[in-house]
Amino acid sequence: MGAYRIAVLPGDGIGKEVTRGAIEVLQAIATRFNHQFEFQYGLIGGEAIDRAGTPLPTETLDMCRQSDAVLLGAVGGPKWDGNPPHLRPEKGLLAIRKEMNLFANLRPVKFYASLADSSPLKADIIQDVDFVIVRELTGGLYFGKPSGRRVENGEETVVDTLLYKREEMTRIITVAFELASKRKKKVTSVDKANVLESSRMWREIAEEVAKEFPDVELEHMLVDNAAMQLIRYPKQFDVIVTENMFGDILSDEASMLTGSLGMLPSASLSTTGPSLYEPIHGSAPDIAGKNKANPIATILSSAMMLRLSFGLHEEANAIERAVQQVLTSGYRTADVAKKGQRVVSTKEMVDEIKAAI
Amino acid sequence: MGAYRIAVLPGDGIGKEVTRGAIEVLQAIATRFNHQFEFQYGLIGGEAIDRAGTPLPTETLDMCRQSDAVLLGAVGGPKWDGNPPHLRPEKGLLAIRKEMNLFANLRPVKFYASLADSSPLKADIIQDVDFVIVRELTGGLYFGKPSGRRVENGEETVVDTLLYKREEMTRIITVAFELASKRKKKVTSVDKANVLESSRMWREIAEEVAKEFPDVELEHMLVDNAAMQLIRYPKQFDVIVTENMFGDILSDEASMLTGSLGMLPSASLSTTGPSLYEPIHGSAPDIAGKNKANPIATILSSAMMLRLSFGLHEEANAIERAVQQVLTSGYRTADVAKKGQRVVSTKEMVDEIKAAI
Ligand SMILES: CC(C)[C@H](C(=O)O)[C@@H](O)C(=O)O
Numbered sequence A, B: 001m002g003a004y005r006i007a008v009l010p011g012d013g014i015g016k017e018v019t020r021g022a023i024e025v026l027q028a029i030a031t032r033f034n035h036q037f038e039f040q041y042g043l044i045g046g047e048a049i050d051r052a053g054t055p056l057p058t059e060t061l062d063m064c065r066q067s068d069a070v071l072l073g074a075v076g077g078p079k080w081d082g083n084p085p086h087l088r089p090e091k092g093l094l095a096i097r098k099e100m101n102l103f104a105n106l107r108p109v110k111f112y113a114s115l116a117d118s119s120p121l122k123a124d125i126i127q128d129v130d131f132v133i134v135r136e137l138t139g140g141l142y143f144g145k146p147s148g149r150r151v152e153n154g155e156e157t158v159v160d161t162l163l164y165k166r167e168e169m170t171r172i173i174t175v176a177f178e179l180a181s182k183r184k185k186k187v188t189s190v191d192k193a194n195v196l197e198s199s200r201m202w203r204e205i206a207e208e209v210a211k212e213f214p215d216v217e218l219e220h221m222l223v224d225n226a227a228m229q230l231i232r233y234p235k236q237f238d239v240i241v242t243e244n245m246f247g248d249i250l251s252d253e254a255s256m257l258t259g260s261l262g263m264l265p266s267a268s269l270s271t272t273g274p275s276l277y278e279p280i281h282g283s284a285p286d287i288a289g290k291n292k293a294n295p296i297a298t299i300l301s302s303a304m305m306l307r308l309s310f311g312l313h314e315e316a317n318a319i320e321r322a323v324q325q326v327l328t329s330g331y332r333t334a335d336v337a338k339k340g341q342r343v344v345s346t347k348e349m350v351d352e353i354k355a356a357i
């Protein structure tokens, strides 16, 4: 039996409902496996702006740093869209990633036979798809300076800067190789080396890191081609590793393979402190508070937490099996339901998964 | 009857075969409609490196500038992959875009009923898809300075710069609105305004330009969401406008809707000189010289040339109708053929299209 302190940041929109669902599932795990999970709550995003004047209050950050792992819902909403850049909900997300050094974002993409119908892709294309996108999360265009407007020769000009240090590239590519060495032993490194200097350095470093993993195959792929291959023949992938912005675009695209963003969990790992787990979907303001959101992405994120932060493999498997079982039994939230299927609410879905544990 | 001077840059790999095919089709048009097309040939890409020591020789550029339009095949190949950046085939492509001020890249994505089988997407998703991606082609990360490595506090660091001038954004967004006003009157402007300063300026300018087109609807979409929506529900789009790198990624992704890159033409327009037309596929070194390449993307690019550079609408329609007809009759190059279909060579496909004109 173990005791774990989990910082929960529900955030905005459906963030509250889906984290609540994941916590209930974690409690079911605690009971069954005799663990103790202590949940502490913090503000982030729009709600933090409203109640504390900043998208990432110091108290939130302190609490997260002292936790064993962080569970995040989602941030953002139309209410704050007009805010100046430093008072946007997303700034809270970017800040916590940077402050907690959460440089390695893992986004598994896995085929669920029971959901094949809700994917826009043909069944034979997505069958047995099982890969992980490893996205660099604390560098590149998201954080490089300069970033802003200036007047040059009388003309208004704007820049953003794609900046990486060698070490930042090395560590994320290493994470990808370590992961691949425990899986199907193939790394696809995605870049734009025919245009970008940063990609040429990335490719060089990928070659260097590859030498330390002689049993893992390294393949380079241009980002435009990767965007195509992801839907043309996704079975070719095992671990995809790429920089921040490319990873943002490709992982949202890849989410369509499973039929819904509502299915995809993610882990954001640090090597210097606790890691963070969150669904890859957003705050979906249109359905917030309506007991309609799909809680599975967050529930699967909590399974990743058990496995990667606490080493509780059996417990993580129990959650994943429960999700499979409930889907196979035909339960669907509205986002993945097809005609004739039984549509359940967020709460009913959570109850079914708890019951299956 | 008109006389037109067309600069032809076959380039590398299958570039030679597909431009030859398009030229034959243009000659069939010349005969039927009583025009005169004069073709002049120039070097670009890998072949230009081999024979003239640079990926874009001055003679090529001069010839293109004095033409009425440019037809390009493709550049690149493994032979030059180890070359230093300034001696890469792609540099020729980037240089001609910049030197000729080809800032507006139009990439139409259109559903072909006869090819629905070869798309990885379900038929009901792609049916009746008909949109155009307007990609900015001479700015952003592709050309911004600084771009290179440097040592900062003893650490090797690399940067690329996403740079735009106000005027560069204004003119490309204006092209998109002009196009939409002649189509379904909807512009989807794609950016990453929740992270990038350049995207916030882009969004502002899109709002400004929209005021001049009161009958065209403007919608903003984040690039990660756009990567998803393109496969989730592509029928929602009419004209998509975005900056250079986002456009590169999204247009290759979108090519999968039609089943093959081998189908998609593009136009790169300048307002200060001749425009350039090229297939969006690459040089496909693996099948080069084997009489296997799909010439349709280049043939459709020549139709765009007739329409957009020469105002020859009836002639352009004749090419497009001929392509439709040949596809409907069941002819397929290997890239789009399904089991049981008649696979034809590049040459046979060209002959069929000529015969249909
Ligand atoms: C909300 C936004 C800043 C964020 C990102 O771009 O990283 C999101 O899209 C994600 O992928 O987590």
Ligand SMILES: CC(C)[C@H](C(=O)O)[C@@H](O)C(=O)O
Pocket (backbone or CB within 6 Å): A194, A195, A224, B090, B093, B094, B248
């Ligand atoms: C070859 C490469 C430099 C080019 C680009 O990235 O623009 C190509 O991918 C394209 O889309 O025309």
